[in-house]
Amino acid sequence: MGFIDAHVHVWTPVTDHYPLASGFKKADMKPPSFTPEELFKHSRPAGVDRINLIQMSYYGFDNSYMLDMINSYKGVFVGTAIVDPLGTKPDAAMAALPKEKIRAFRILPAQSKQPVEKWLQPPGFARMFAAGAKNNQAMSCLINPDALPELDRMCKQFPDTPVIIDHLCRIGANGKIEDRDVDALCAMAKYPRVMVKVGAFYALGKKKAPYTDLAPLIKKVVHAFTVKRCMWESDCPFQVVEGHKYQDSIDLVRKHLDFLSDDDKNWLLRRTAEDFFFKK
Numbered sequence: 550m551g552f553i554d555a556h557v558h559v560w561t562p563v564t565d566h567y568p569l570a571s572g573f574k575k576a577d578m579k580p581p582s583f584t585p586e587e588l589f590k591h592s593r594p595a596g597v598d599r600i601n602l603i604q605m606s607y608y609g610f611d612n613s614y615m616l617d618m619i620n621s622y623k624g625v626f627v628g629t630a631i632v633d634p635l636g637t638k639p640d641a642a643m644a645a646l647p648k649e650k651i652r653a654f655r656i657l658p659a660q661s662k663q664p665v666e667k668w669l670q671p672p673g674f675a676r677m678f679a680a681g682a683k684n685n686q687a688m689s690c691l692i693n694p695d696a697l698p699e700l701d702r703m704c705k706q707f708p709d710t711p712v713i714i715d716h717l718c719r720i721g722a723n724g725k726i727e728d729r730d731v732d733a734l735c736a737m738a739k740y741p742r743v744m745v746k747v748g749a750f751y752a753l754g755k756k757k758a759p760y761t762d763l764a765p766l767i768k769k770v771v772h773a774f775t776v777k778r779c780m781w782e783s784d785c786p787f788q789v790v791e792g793h794k795y796q797d798s799i800d801l802v803r804k805h806l807d808f809l810s811d812d813d814k815n816w817l818l819r820r821t822a823e824d825f826f827f828k829k
Contacts, residue, residue: 552595552598552799552818552819553600554592555822555826556749557592557603557782557783558603558784559588585621591786591795592783598625599823600626600627602618602629604629612628612651616646629652629654629655634671634674635673640679643677651686654688657690657691658692665696666699675707681707681711690715697736704743705740712744714737714743716753717734717748717753721763724755726753726763726766731766731769735774743774745779747767747770747771747780748798749787751798758801759804771808776812776813777820777824781822783798802817802818
């Protein structure tokens with residue numbers, strides 16, 4: 550046991566103390582509440598005792614709620630924050646957050662206001678990649694395969710920057726797992742500091758437990774990156790919102806991927822995330 554979930558969102562209905570960002574309203578919060586205590590009802594029975602929180606979009610660039618939860622549950626949470634890459638000094642905004650608690654920063658093409666083939670060209674992203682290399686903080690990329698060429702360019706320019714690709718690069722989100730997309734993701738393994746989150750199974754392929762249709766994709770990714778650069782994630786609570794079970798996500802790795810040894814499973818479910826997110 551002692552597993553680590555590399556990707557979870559939490560939020561609170563207490564919007565007077567933690568106001569929503571411009572453009573969001575309470576009706577957008579689905580479910581209306583997903584606090585740490587509500588999360589633990591799913592994660593603890595599955596043997597998960599440490600978690601990397603992902604800043605929820607409802608709060609925009611205000612990471613206060615996530616930071617408060619990290620402080621309230623010491624040793625349980627670390628975080629992936631969001632800063633404005635189009636701001637004047639996104640690297641300064643990164644430095645203002647405690648790096649022992651914030652281990653990564655989420656980036657995605659929509660932030661850039663550019664076509665996907667140019668999504669990392671605004672100069673703020675270069676500042677962020679440089680700061681990530683200096684502080685050993687990852688760029689956590691919420692992307693589809695069409696965003697990989699531009700990420701490849703930045704990884705070549707900033708080879709010392711840790712990079713995490715979320716949700717298996719969303720391959721199979723449209724129901725089809727294309728070989729060209731798998732090959733493009735696996736090609737990123739040539740950069741030693743690129744890691745992959747293996748999860749969000751509810752949203753990929755057939756989107757039905759026990760998710761064994763995803764086994765060939767996972768096998769290729771793990772073979773390319775090795776288990777020491779792959780980490781399991783649930784993307785909780787969204788799989789629960791979609792009617793899936795948290796336990797089914799972790800059980801795909803624990804029980805259904807027969808190409809993984811027990812040591813492989815230990816890396817995928819704990820040690821990779823532990824080494825990056827929790828070791829000082």
